[in-house]
Structures are given as C-alpha cells and as structure tokens.
Amino acid sequence: MVRDKYHNQLIQLQEKISSLSELVKNAIKESIISLQDHNVEQAVDVIKDDIKIDEISTQIEIDCMRLLALQQPLARDLRLIVAIIKINIDLERTGDLAVAIAKVTVAIDNEIHIKPLVDIPRMATVVCKMIDGAQRAFCESDSDLAYDIAIFDNEVDALYNQVWREIMTLMIENPHNIRNASQLTLIARNLERMGDHVSNMCESIVYMVTGKRVKLN
Template sequence: MVTPQTPRVTRHFEEELEHLKRRLLVMAGAVEEQVRRVVQSLVDRDHDLAQQVLNGDDPINRLQIEIDERCFRLLALYQPVATDLRMVVSSVKINSELERVGDFAVNIAEATLRYLDQPAVKPLIDIPRMGDIAQKMLRDSLNAFVTQDVALAQEVLERDDALDRLKDQVFRELLSFMLANSRLTESALDLILTSRHLERVGDHATNIAEEAIFIVSGRDVRHHGLDGGATE
C-alpha cells in the first residue's frame, strides 16, 4: 500500500522532477551538439573538430551517471505512481538513448578521421541533410517529452521514414562510385557507415518520442503504433 504524500513531500518531488527534466535537456543539448559538430567536421574536412567530438564523450558519460542516480533517488525516496512513475522510468530510458546517440557521434568522428586521410568521393549533400534531420528529431523528441506533447512526438516518428530513405539513397549512390572506381572503396565505406550511424541517431530520437507518448497515454507504441499497445 502506498502511503499518501504530504503537500511538502509532493512539492519537493515536483521540484526534483523539474530539475531532472532540466538535466535531461542539458544532456540532450550536449548530445545534439556532438552530432552537429561531427557532421560539420566531415563537411569542412576539419580534423580538430572531429577530435573535439572524441574528447567530448566523457562529459556525456558522466552526465548519464548523474541523471540515472537522480532517477533512482526519486524512485527510492518518493515511490511515485501513475504518470509520475512513468516520467521517472522513462527518464532512465531516455538517458540511455541519449548516451547511445553520443556513442554514434564518436563512431562518426572515427570514420571521419579515416575519411579525411583518403581521397574525397564526392561533394557531400545527403549526409548533411541526414544530420539536420537527426538533430531536429532529437530536439523535438526531448521537447515532446518535457512538454508531454503527443502530437509533436508523433511528428518525430513520421520523420524517421525520411531519414531511412536518405540512408538508402546514400548507399546506392556510393555503391555506384565503388563499382566505378575501386580506389574509392574505403572512403565510400566510411561514408556509408556515417549514414548508418545518423540513421541510428534518428532511431534513438524515435525511441524518445515513443517514451513521450507512453508518459501521457500509458500506451506502449513501440510495436503497435498509436492505435495499439498497453493502456492504464
């Protein structure tokens, strides 16, 4: 049986929950900046900027640990229920999703450093577009989570298809370059890897948007869409 909380305890919980949301936004901003920097380093052929992305992973990892500890403390001290419980549990999941996005930024930085030591395959058009879409999906998914905006979360889900199409387009185009000139194979493979990593960034943003929908509705839409899943 859950003991009713006093107004003072409830106020403290709400304050801690708001602080948790702010820290998640800080985490999201740091991760989004990593994605922005790494795409920029590829476009500008900037070794130093790619190296900055590699160096920026440790602060994100430390932030992940801090946020997880905040979530566990909220669960232990306040034993939230219903929407509040979903908010805290989803925060743990979202924190993990963001950390994985940071890892993908590092993977892209490593591919970028390899790519910059090889001949350029072609002018980069679709990969920067993928970066822009992925960044906006991240930003909007976190805003949907914080503001509990189901409509915005659904928009993020729908944008994932555009990212998938661009990834497929990049693959087909780069494959044609490899077939025409074998000396470009390694460079083209690094660009293909980059496009796949950016597509995975979009997948994680989609996962965050799904958590936003779960918080508001109590429905798990990961496999069923908005018309299915669990209800309260």
C-alpha cells in the same frame, strides 16, 4: 503542492534531460561539420566532449534510481521516471554514434571524399531536428508532437537508402573508391541508427504522456 522537494527533484531531472539532448545535438552537428571540413581537431574535440555526455547520463540514472528508491513514485511521476531512464539510454547511445562519426573523420584525415557530401549533412539536419522536436515534446508533454517527430525517421531511412545506393554505384565503378565509400556508408549508417534512437525516445514520450505503449518504427 505537498511533496515539494520530490517534485522539484523531478523538475531538475527533466532539465538535465534537456541539457543532455542539447549536448548530443551539438556533438552530431560538430561531427558532421568536421567531416565536411576535414577538421580533425574539431573531431577530436567531439570525441573528448563525450565524457560530459556520459557524466550527465550517469548522473540522471543515479537520480532516477534514488527517486525510485526513496519516493516510490506512482502514476504520472512513475511514467516520467521510466521514460527518463529510457530516453537517457537512447540519448547516450546517440552521443556515442556521434563519436563514432568523429572517429571516422579522424581516420579520413585529408583524403578527398569520393562525392560531394549532400545527403549525409541532410540526414544529420533531420536527426537534429528530430532531437529538437523530441525534446520539446518531452518538455511540453505533447504526445501528438512525439508521434509527428517519429515520422521523420522515414525521411532519415529514405536518405540512408539513397546514400547507400549512390555509394554502391561509385564502388562498382571504381574499386579505388572502396575505402572512402565504406567510411561514408558507416557514417550514414550511424545517422540512420540515430533516427531509430530518437523514434524510441518518441515512444517513451508517448508512454509518459498517455500510458500507452506504442511502436513508432
């Protein structure tokens, strides 16, 4: 090892991405739990905790810029940093979407949901599983895993379509449902967007490992 300091910085950067994705995953989980439980306090916590996500994300961006400017990374290192910059943006956006869900929960307050929440939590579970997988693919430089993970986005999309149809039907049946229905649609939509972001992360990981630019959704 010749450039020890530089390579340690790269490793630290990888670790920061891992902790960022951990935080984002928690935010999603908690936003959905608070939605299910009508727990406004917990939702407010999710909103507040987004600051942490933003801080780490900004720090990752600064670190990347610094490494680019000072170390002129090439080949594998260059791809790693480019991937980190992109993954960082996707994760940060995913965190924002979790916040959006929490805000809806706050707005809903104690209103009874028009239907039992089944598919929405399932969407959230799939998204969290995807984030987990993407994180593992990233840490282990496993492009095959990244391809596999991206496929789960189809499942998220299918669930979204199902939720959407269901809610449409409920709205048509009873216009009183519209308020809660549109809130739930918004939440499902946000979860669907999260799936897209994770697919993008998988694209970045494939590029990082193989140098190939692919479209996975």
